[in-house]
Amino acid sequence: xxxxxxxxVATAVLLGITACWGxxxxxxxxxxxxxxxxxxLAVRFSIAAVLLLAVAxxxxxxxxxxxxxxxxxxxxxxxxxxILQTAGLAHTPASVSGFITGMYVVATPLFAAVLLRxxxxxxxxxxxxxxxxxxxxxxxxxxxxxxxxxxxLVAAMLYALHIVGLGxxxxxxxxxxxxxxxxxxxxxxxxxxxxxxxxxxxxNGRDWLxxxxxxxxxxxxxxxxxxxxxAHLPPTRTAIVMSxxxxxxxxxxxxxxxxxxxxxxxxxxxxxxxxxLIVEIGPRRRLEAEVPHIAV
Numbered sequence: 268x269x270x271x272x273x274x275x276v277a278t279a280v281l282l283g284i285t286a287c288w289g290x291x292x293x294x295x296x297x298x299x300x301x302x303x304x305x306x307x308l309a310v311r312f313s314i315a316a317v318l319l320l321a322v323a324x325x326x327x328x329x330x331x332x333x334x335x336x337x338x339x340x341x342x343x344x345x346x347x348x349x350i351l352q353t354a355g356l357a358h359t360p361a362s363v364s365g366f367i368t369g370m371y372v373v374a375t376p377l378f379a380a381v382l383l384r385x386x387x388x389x390x391x392x393x394x395x396x397x398x399x400x401x402x403x404x405x406x407x408x409x410x411x412x413x414x415x416x417x418x419x420l421v422a423a424m425l426y427a428l429h430i431v432g433l434g435x436x437x438x439x440x441x442x443x444x445x446x447x448x449x450x451x452x453x454x455x456x457x458x459x460x461x462x463x464x465x466x467x468x469x470x471n472g473r474d475w476l477x478x479x480x481x482x483x484x485x486x487x488x489x490x491x492x493x494x495x496x497x498a499h500l501p502p503t504r505t506a507i508v509m510s511x512x513x514x515x516x517x518x519x520x521x522x523x524x525x526x527x528x529x530x531x532x533x534x535x536x537x538x539x540x541x542x543x544l545i546v547e548i549g550p551r552r553r554l555e556a557e558v559p560h561i562a563v
Contacts, residue, residue: 277499281508284489284496289515291485293523294477302469304353305461307478310468312346312454314482319447319491326444327451337436338445341429342452345490348425349453350460351418358415365513367419369402374427375506383435383502391503391546398510398542405513405535427506433494434502442495450490507546514539 298307320327330338356364376395379385437445458466469475497505514536521528 273499277496278504278508280492281496281500281505282511284485284492285509285512286515287485287489288512289517290519291481292516293520294481298469298474298477301474302467303461303464304357305350305457306467308349308353309454309457309461309466311478311482311486312450312457314479315487315490316447316451316454318483319450319487323443323447327448328444330441330444330448334436334441334445335448337432338448339452341432341436341445342449343456344425344429344432345449346453346456348422348429350457351425352422355415355418355422358413359419364415364419365516366402366407367416368423368426369510369513370399370420370423371427371430372398372402372506372510374424375430376503378427378431379434379502382431385501385503387503391507394507394542394545395503397545398507398539401535401538401540401542402510402513403535404531404538405517430497430505430509431502433497434500434505437494437498439495439498442498443491446487446491446494449494450487504546507543510539511543 295307302310327335352364352368355367359367373395376385376387376391380387469478493505500508517532517536521532
């Protein structure tokens with residue numbers, strides 16, 4: 268497969284994953300009325316870990332010691348970010364949480380420039396600013412700074428570091444093993460966080476169906492797809508594509524959640540979509556098309 272075609276396929280995979288993530292918002296909102304958030308995360312990622320290990324039990328063993336250490340670091344970043352984001356959501360409106368979480372779009376190029384010494388063009392910075400503005404228009408309806416917002420901001424920074432780390436460490440050959448190990452680490456972290464109060468399980472078939480869907484698609488397969496895609500995409504481009512998540516979330520909320528389409532929703536969504544198109548069809552220097560890899 269040619270380099271250009273691989274890049275297009277990787278972008279399409281990442282966009283599909285982002286749509287999958289967006290489909291979970293109204294499901295999670297309904298589920299968390301009956302199950303504590305950390306318990307939900309523990310069950311979700313435990314199921315995902317068991318499934319991936321059952322499908323490819325030897326994939327982790329084929330990883331080099333260095334790659335295993337990298338996957339452990341990435342899993343810790345992602346797991347802690349999940350818990351902090353969930354904890355922050357309990358103390359801040361969902362719209363504000365969505366906007367602050369989306370700030371990984373801004374943090375990713377900053378971290379990439381510092382840690383990977385990536386050169387970010389003015390066009391890419393313009394796309395980052397447009398995506399951030401679109402997220403604000405799409406999600407914000409008032410804003411305050413407090414405990415929940417601080418937790419969510421830390422989570423956003425960890426998500427940005429996770430994106431940068433995947434860009435630096437992931438390879439197509441090791442994508443499956445790295446994904447499995449990351450999911451296992453996330454499951455362990457969530458299980459430890461929920462252990463003090465005991466894990467509450469879903470008590471009906473509908474809730475188990477929702478958890479099962481979110482374990483298989485937005486967790487197990489999504490992290491596998493993201494790990495593979497980031498072997499071919501620079502971190503900043505990845506972050507801008509992933510900023511489509513709240514756009515998809517809004518679409519699913521309209522289609523299946525009974526919400527009404529608003530001018531803000533359309534305007535913010537078009538701004539984020541335009542930002543993604545800028546990095547996809549705009550000119551890019553050769554240096555930005557390369558994904559730097561670093562060792563740990």
